[in-house]
Amino acid sequence: MPIWRLDPIHPDDHHWRASTYTGPLSVRAADEIKARELAASAFRIGAETSAAKDVPRPPWLFPWLVTCTRIEDSEFEEAGPDTILDLETPSKRPF
DSSP: OOEEEEEEOOTTSGGGGGBSOOSOEEEEOSSHHHHHHHHHHHHBOOOOOOTTSOOOOOGGGOTTTEEEEEESSOSSOSSSOSEEEEEOOOOOOOO
16 A cells, blocks of 8 residues: 655644644555545544634645655555554644
8 A cells, every 4th residue: 555645734724723633644545535534533633613714624634734645665564554654743733
């Protein structure tokens, strides 16, 4: 299975309130959609909303908030189940 690198962007977006982790990560998954869904599921939390903004959703699902790039020469084994392989030091939460 391919290895994917997910890198957060736009850390000031209110959707980051719906994630317990805000740093880069590596994921083994069949495709980009599965990689994003795995990250969203692993770090999802409920977040309060205000009348001025829509309900925060896991940012891992949105291409404008997280890039997702296939890594061809990875240090990780491609054989195995869908899983999160590596987390970097979490960045500061934007709120």
